Amino acid sequence: MGVSHRSAPIALLERLAVDPDGAAKLIEDVLANQHVSEATVVATCNRLEVYAAVDRFHGSVEDLSQRILQPAADSVEALLPHLYVHYDDGAVSHLFRVAAGLDSMAVGEAQILGQTRDALRLGQEHGSIGPVLNTLFQQALRVGKRAHAETGIDRAAPTLVAAALDRTPGGLAGRRVVVVGAGAMAALSVATVIRRGAAEVVVVNRTPERAERLAGEYAARWAPLTAVDSEVAAADVVVACAGASGVLVTREAVAAATGPIALVDLALPHDIDPAVVDLPGVSLVTLADLGEDLRSSEAGTEVEAVGRIVTDEVEAFLSARQQSSITPTVVALRTMATGVVDSEMDRLDRRLPGLEAATRAEFLHALRRVADKLVHQPTIRIKELGDRDAVSYATALAELFAIDPEAVDAVTRPVEPRQPGDDS
Numbered sequence: 001m002g003v004s005h006r007s008a009p010i011a012l013l014e015r016l017a018v019d020p021d022g023a024a025k026l027i028e029d030v031l032a033n034q035h036v037s038e039a040t041v042v043a044t045c046n047r048l049e050v051y052a053a054v055d056r057f058h059g060s061v062e063d064l065s066q067r068i069l070q071p072a073a074d075s076v077e078a079l080l081p082h083l084y085v086h087y088d089d090g091a092v093s094h095l096f097r098v099a100a101g102l103d104s105m106a107v108g109e110a111q112i113l114g115q116t117r118d119a120l121r122l123g124q125e126h127g128s129i130g131p132v133l134n135t136l137f138q139q140a141l142r143v144g145k146r147a148h149a150e151t152g153i154d155r156a157a158p159t160l161v162a163a164a165l166d167r168t169p170g171g172l173a174g175r176r177v178v179v180v181g182a183g184a185m186a187a188l189s190v191a192t193v194i195r196r197g198a199a200e201v202v203v204v205n206r207t208p209e210r211a212e213r214l215a216g217e218y219a220a221r222w223a224p225l226t227a228v229d230s231e232v233a234a235a236d237v238v239v240a241c242a243g244a245s246g247v248l249v250t251r252e253a254v255a256a257a258t259g260p261i262a263l264v265d266l267a268l269p270h271d272i273d274p275a276v277v278d279l280p281g282v283s284l285v286t287l288a289d290l291g292e293d294l295r296s297s298e299a300g301t302e303v304e305a306v307g308r309i310v311t312d313e314v315e316a317f318l319s320a321r322q323q324s325s326i327t328p329t330v331v332a333l334r335t336m337a338t339g340v341v342d343s344e345m346d347r348l349d350r351r352l353p354g355l356e357a358a359t360r361a362e363f364l365h366a367l368r369r370v371a372d373k374l375v376h377q378p379t380i381r382i383k384e385l386g387d388r389d390a391v392s393y394a395t396a397l398a399e400l401f402a403i404d405p406e407a408v409d410a411v412t413r414p415v416e417p418r419q420p421g422d423d424s
Contacts, residue, residue: 001049001050001052001061001064001065001068001083001084001085001086002042002047002048002049002050002068002083002084003016003047003048003049003068003079003082003083003084004046004047004048004049004084004103005046005047005105005287006103007082007083007084008079008082009288010046010268010286010287010288011288012072012079012082013046013047013048013268013287014268014269014270015071015072015269016048016068016069016071016072017043017045017048017243017268017269018041018043018048018071019043019243020043020122022043023041023043023122024122024126026041026050026067026068027039027040027041027122027123027126027128028126029067029070030050030052030064030067031128033054033059033060033063033064034059035054035055035056035059035060036052036053036054036060036064037053037054037055037130037132038052038053038123038128038129038130038132038133039051039052039053039123039128039129039133040119040120040122040123040128040129040133040137041119041122041123042098042115042116042119043115043119044111044112044115045160045185045241045243045266045267045268045287046104046105046268046287047098047103048068049098050064050067050068051091051095051119051133051136051137052064052133053130053132053133057087061085065080065083065085068083069083089314089318091136092136092314092317092318093310093314095116095136095137095140096139096140096143096310096313096314096317097310098112098116098140099112099113099116099140099141099143099144099147100143100144100146100147100153100306100309100310101113101144101147101148101153101306102147102303102306102307102310105160105287105290106160106162106163106290107153107303108147108153108154108302108303108306109160110148110154111160111184111185111188112144113141113144113145113148114184115184116137116140116141116144117141119137120133120134120137120138120141123137136317139313139317142313143309143310143313146309146313147306147309147310150305150309151302151305151306151309152302152305153302153303153305153306160185160266160287160290161185161188161189161192161239161266162192163290164239164264164266164285164290165192165193165196165239165264167285167289168237168262168264168283168285169260169262169283170236170260170262171196171197172193172196172197172198172237173196173197173198173199174197174198174199175198175199175236175237176198176199176200176202176234176235176236176237177193177198177200177201177202177235177236177237177238177239178201178202178204178228178231178232178235178237178238178239179193179201179202179203179204179238179239179240179241180204180205180228180238180239180240180241180242180248180249180271181204181205181240181241181242181243181267181271182203182205182207182210182211182213182214182242183241183242183243185241185266186203186205186214186239186241186242187214187217189239189241189266190203190214190215190217190218190220191218193237193239194218194220198237200220200221201215201218201220201221202215202220202221202222202223202231202235203215203220203221203222203223204222204223204224204225204227204228204231205222205224205225205242206224206225206242208222208224211223211224225248228248228249228253229250229252229253229256232249232253232254232256232257232261233253233254233256233257233258234257234258235257235261236259236260236261236262237261237262237263237264238254238261238262238263238264238272239264239266240263240264240265240266240267240271240272241265241266241267241271242267242271243267243268243269243271246269247270247271247272247273248271248272249263249265249271249272249273249276250273251273251275251276251279254272254273254276254279254282255276255279257281257282259281260281260282260283261281261282261283262282262283262285263276263282263283263284263285264284264285265284265285265286265287266286266287268287270286272284272286274286329398329403330379332398332403332404333375333378333379333401333403334375334379335403336401336403337371337372337374337375338371340371341364341367341368341371344367345360345363345364345367348360348363
């Protein structure tokens with residue numbers, strides 16, 4: 001369940017944006033629901049999504065929607081139409097598309113892959129991810145890597161940073177650029193402006209160590225957040241992507257600039273006071289401005305290629321999951337047959353205590369062959385039919401043979417997702 005740039009205006013996304021601590025708190029809130037066993041959060045500058053493993057859909061969806069929209073409690077009902085929900089197969093497909101960059105504002109951007117990895121790590125650190133979501137997210141990361149390795153989707157569409165800087169009047173060559181923030185988006189911004197010929201780059205951040213580290217990677221200069229006003233006043237271009245609570249680049253600081261200044265705000269919530277647009281010589285680009293430009297830049301051929309990868313991976317994942325749901329029943333059936341053979345051999349040993357070892361071995365071999373032949377065909381058929389309706393056929397088999405799949409220790413072994421094209 002979530003909300004993104006495709007379902008809601010940027011103003012709404014800004015109200016719902018969470019930092020890492022907020023994402024951790026949201027996970028805790030979601031796990032408080034008695035029907036939720038696993039959960040994690042994907043939080044980016046233009047999406048907030050909760051992934052959860054639940055035992056009851058209708059007992060979870062309403063509660064989770066309230067928790068996601070809690071920051072905007074004054075108008076939850078009005079915001080509900082902007083939420084989307086994907087269940088079961090649809091959730092798998094959606095996450096794979098997200099990780100592959102097909103659902104990004106800038107289609108094909110690679111940053112979402114790292115953010116998907118962050119969501120997996122966040123859940124692991126908080127103990128909120130179990131076998132269901134761990135397998136799902138590991139596969140999603142694999143899908144994203146395939147998309148970038150096997151297609152030209154990276155080159156087909158610009159990143160958010162590149163798209164925003166393309167709209168900067170006068171370009172970047174020979175100009176003084178201030179980057180506010182020191183996270184992944186800020187690092188991408190610094191790299192991009194240097195590549196485009198900026199004469200000087202200054203990294204401003206609340207945490208001096210992070211600012212110094214990022215600036216050091218690119219031979220740039222760093223400054224503490226307390227110096228942001230003076231740095232902005234002397235800048236030609238400002239790229240803000242800290243996503244802090246509260247405005248970091250004020251109207252007053254921009255008004256003190258010594259010449260025309262181009263501002264790029266890639267943060268949610270806003271880092272730059274929107275009122276700066278009223279000032280002479282000031283241009284402002286925000287996420288809301290980028291939406292249409294980025295959507296129109298989608299390269300059809302590469303998008304289709306990634307789409308085929310996603311489709312194949314979703315089918316492989318669902319097939320592997322169905323087969324794994326059958327495995328406990330198959331193992332229980334074979335365990336039952338083995339138990340019958342052992343029981344009959346014990347009975348034979350009691351009735352014929354003087355049976356020669358060679359003869360006993362022949363009896364045991366014959367019984368095992370009979371048992372194997374009896375369970376072979378049901379085992380083959382349930383695997384064939386499992387792709388259609390694994391749960392129904394496995395349940396029927398368990399009922400017919402009076403077996404309990406959950407009672408067999410061997411069935412708890414994890415089954416790895418099958419790879420596309422693997423018929424084993």
